[in-house]
Amino acid sequence: MPGSRAPLTHPRVRVAFVTLDNHLKGAVERADRRLDETNISLSLHAASDWDRGGDALDQTKRAIAAADIVIVTMLFLEDHVRAILPALEERREHCDAMVSMMSAGEIVKLTRMGGYRMDAPARGPLALLKRLRGSNKQGASSGAGQMRMLRRLPKILRFIPGTAQDVRAYFLTLQYWLAGSEDNVIAMVRALIDRYAAGDRLTRRGMTEHAAPLEYPEVGVYHPRTDQRISESLRLLPRKKGRNGTVGLLILRSYLLGNDAAHYDGVIAAMEDAGLSVIPAFASGLDARPAIEKFFLKDGKQVVDAVVNCTGFSLVGGPAYNDSDAAVEMLGQLDIPYIAAHAIEFQTLEEWRGRKQGLLPLETTMMVALPELDGAIVPSVFGGRSEAVSGPTRAMA
Numbered sequence: 001m002p003g004s005r006a007p008l009t010h011p012r013v014r015v016a017f018v019t020l021d022n023h024l025k026g027a028v029e030r031a032d033r034r035l036d037e038t039n040i041s042l043s044l045h046a047a048s049d050w051d052r053g054g055d056a057l058d059q060t061k062r063a064i065a066a067a068d069i070v071i072v073t074m075l076f077l078e079d080h081v082r083a084i085l086p087a088l089e090e091r092r093e094h095c096d097a098m099v100s101m102m103s104a105g106e107i108v109k110l111t112r113m114g115g116y117r118m119d120a121p122a123r124g125p126l127a128l129l130k131r132l133r134g135s136n137k138q139g140a141s142s143g144a145g146q147m148r149m150l151r152r153l154p155k156i157l158r159f160i161p162g163t164a165q166d167v168r169a170y171f172l173t174l175q176y177w178l179a180g181s182e183d184n185v186i187a188m189v190r191a192l193i194d195r196y197a198a199g200d201r202l203t204r205r206g207m208t209e210h211a212a213p214l215e216y217p218e219v220g221v222y223h224p225r226t227d228q229r230i231s232e233s234l235r236l237l238p239r240k241k242g243r244n245g246t247v248g249l250l251i252l253r254s255y256l257l258g259n260d261a262a263h264y265d266g267v268i269a270a271m272e273d274a275g276l277s278v279i280p281a282f283a284s285g286l287d288a289r290p291a292i293e294k295f296f297l298k299d300g301k302q303v304v305d306a307v308v309n310c311t312g313f314s315l316v317g318g319p320a321y322n323d324s325d326a327a328v329e330m331l332g333q334l335d336i337p338y339i340a341a342h343a344i345e346f347q348t349l350e351e352w353r354g355r356k357q358g359l360l361p362l363e364t365t366m367m368v369a370l371p372e373l374d375g376a377i378v379p380s381v382f383g384g385r386s387e388a389v390s391g392p393t394r395a396m397a
Contacts, residue, residue: 010039011200015189016067017044018060018084020074021345022385024180027258031185040189047080048346061087068201069192072100073177075107077362097196101174114196116166169195175213178284181257187211218284219291222256224265230256234279234295242277248296248304252311253282263343263383267310279304286318289330302334310382312342314370327374340376342367344384352384 017028025044032042045060064070064087072088075081081104092098092110100111100118111118169191176188190210197204217232226236230253249268255261264280271278281291288311296304309315315327331338344352345367346360359368359381368379 010204012039012041013069013193013197013201013204014063014067015040015042015069015071015192016060016063017042018064018070018072018075018088019044019046020077020080021048022046023252023255023260023345024185024258026260027180027182027185030182030259031189034182034186035189040193042185042189047075047077047084050080050083052347052351057083060084064088064091067091068096068199069189069196070095070098071173071177071192072098072107072110073102075100075103078104081107096198096201097192099170099173099192101170101177111170113169114166115163116170166195172213178254179213179216179257180254181214181216182259183211184214184257187213216253216257219294220253220282221295222251222261222264222280222282224261224268230282237279238272240277242272242275244275245305246277246279246303247271248292248307249278249280250288250291250307250309250311250315251280251282253284256282264310267308267341267382286313287316289316289326292330292334296334300333302336304334304336306337306339307331307334308339308341309371309376310341310343312345312367315374322370322373324370324373331375338374338376339378339380340368340371341380341382344381347384349384349386350388352381 017024022044025046028042028044035042043063045056045063047060049056050060061084064084070088070091075084085106088098088100088107088110092112097114098110098112100108109119172191173188176184176191187210190208193201193204194206194208194210197208217230220230220232221234221236222230223237225238228236230236249264249271251261251264255264268278268280279295281295283289283291288309292307296302296307311318314322314324315330316323342363344359344363346363347355352358371379
């Protein structure tokens, strides 16, 4: 059963996550503690740490070299790709599986899962992968549509034999990761071990039970002072009307599922203390428009007096790209102030306060310049990670 102690005959399995930043670090660390009793160890390595001094990059390379399963996500910046690509290429043929998602093409092509190799020509069901790439010419609900397709494809592929089952495993892994709660991280790791464990770990193959991906609202609202915390309905939110107007607050679902939302909690409390009603809303993926359409508009008219984007990213596209035309169209429909606020992702609050230049060039581009193309104003730092309390935690600035 999941969570039960593994027999001593089962050797340790090492799983390394390599990703852009630390926003799922808490969920992975909690999953690691729970999996340790079954002789499975997890480690997460953030590319944002590689150029901060120290040996973070070397630690990442060592973890990749020792890992039985390597999971890579959100590596699309040229410097990050160049720094880690040789280590991934060297390990690819020697680990049990390598899964690369939502990254630069040369990283994604390193995916190797059983009979499925992402660098091989796509035929038959394998060609379905291309349909998830999306287009900046798609409609307002393209992000939500891709998520629906992501959930459908494993069901479609379930009964197709051969390599299609490895393609199905890829989609399921993506589904687990995009809904990256602690439970989904655990189930994802166990599913990959169950299918791809090799070498002296072969005794785990077909014997490692795992749950299906837990599903959470794709578009919803959040409030820290409720038992449910997230919901698809505005009924979750406090009913008291703010005397100074209503703010639509855009936040990232991944932080909520990863139980890493202290910075959002602080913003919500501060706004409510200032006499504002707050609608903290999220949409899965990297397109905030579904949240705006559902919670900030009614019958085509805005129900909020301003929008504050606390994701740190552009309205449509997130960190990987920016569809400013689609954002301008959406914001033009709202026709109210749109403010960009961001939590620092690539340095700690202490480093930011002590750094004369303030934001790093990458942060300036991703969190200030790209949102400005959408029409955002008043770029502000509102939180980030702090080293002050027993390791990095989210905090208000």
